[in-house]
Amino acid sequence: MIDKDTFDAIVVGGGAAGMMAAVTAAERGKAVLxxxxxxxxxRKICITGKGRCNVTNHCEPRTVIESTPGNGRFLxxxxxAFPPQETMRFFESLGVPLKTERGNxxxxxxxxxxxxxxxxxxxxKVLRVPVVQGNVRIVTAESGAVTGVETDSKAYHAPAVLLACGGASYPGTGSNGDGARLAAALGHTVTPLRPSLVALESSDPDCPAMQGLSLRNCGVMVLDNKKKKPIYTDFxxxxxxxxxxxxxTVLSASAHMRDMAPGxxxxxxxxxxxxxxxxxxxxLLRDLEKNKNRNFGNALDELLPQKMIPVVVRRSGIPPEEKCNTVTRAQRAALLGVLKRFSVEISGFxxxxxxIVTAGGVSVKEIDPKTMQSKRISGLYFAGExxxxxxxxxGFNLQIAFxxxxxxxQNL
Structure with a gap:
């Protein structure tokens, strides 16, 4: 508990966006809570990038915008105002040396x-920004303008409140959709929250049959069956x-799969x-010749991981007990088709x-892109997920947060 109860600005949410906002406002001389x-x-920063934290992408602002399929123009x-180069400069100035890897x-x-x-x-801490633990309710005046927040134990007053509560992914980190509910309660339009950068579900029994199998060098293409065209390729x-x-590759692909529906x-x-x-x-000809007297089902050890062999054999339509020296050209073509076009129908996210990231949230139509202030509620701001x-x-999503x-x- 802190003695003071009146501030220039209150930031709700101590993640990447919230801490950056609090630091920035405090550096301007504002009294921030x-x-x-x-x-x-x-907490969520600490689990990003498999614990390594992909801080940003060393690219131009245009690339960040082009890499944001969900309302990139808004950014x-x-x-x-704060491009990737500034993010890198900021953290290195705080004593965190950075490095650039594949894909920038x-x-x-x-x-x-x-x-x-x-x-x-x-x-x-250097800027003497006090931190309070608790859940909040936004307080507004009769005019509709923000006047502060209430926690379970105390009310705090400020003419500016920033909601930087994250989305609804990894709820164990505190990102559980609370911010969206607070915004909706104040009359904001909230686009339904949905997963992005997420694993894909399939009812294909071949997936659990190969559970735990990791392919390191695999070509991936996503077909949109409604539009009848590929929408994403990766390796x-x-x-x-x-x-x-x-x-x-699958997490990246998921960001391109909008309006998900089974099939x-x-x-x-x-x-x-x-x-x-x-x-x-x-x-294939060489392998079949090399194993000409063996059963086909036992002849793919050098070609495929062990867990995948029964699945590929079944999909090829070649009886596993058939001798390799009797495999026909048509059968070989079927096997080649399986290897080059192994399809998995997706049932959902x-x-x-x-x-990793929540898609959806407070509508960008109701936020001033130059200040992050609400167009509906005076003194209310939004940042991050x-x-x-x-x-x-x-690194694009963290860059958006920063x-x-x-x-x-800058505007609180």
């Missing part, structure tokens, strides 16, 4: 996400799970992307609670 319901700040002013992804040199969260916390790591598909999307895998169909056919913007993987947090902090 930060309220976080968890006992620690930055034009914010990302130009930026990480702390230590590969420790706690370094990013700790740097923000240290800066808040990299993929994981079969008991419920469907996961892994980096709408099919993921097509190229199990041998380094080989053309002609090269793969020649490889995995639950929102396990998504609570806003209806979502981007691809690669950019919108910075702009809100």
């Amino acid at each position: 930060l309220i976080e319901k968890n006992d620690k700040l930055g 034009y002013s914010a990302v130009h 992804r930026v990480f702390p040199v230590s590969d420790n996400a706690h370094d990013i969260a700790d740097a923000l916390v240290r800066r808040l 990299g790591e993929l994981l079969f799970t008991h419920f469907g598909l996961s892994g980096p 709408r999307y099919t993921v097509v895998l190229d199990l041998k992307p380094a080989l053309t169909e002609e090269q793969l056919d020649a490889r 995995a639950p929102l609670s396990g998504a 609570i806003i209806d913007v979502d981007a691809y993987t690669g 950019s919108t947090g910075y702009v809100a902090g």
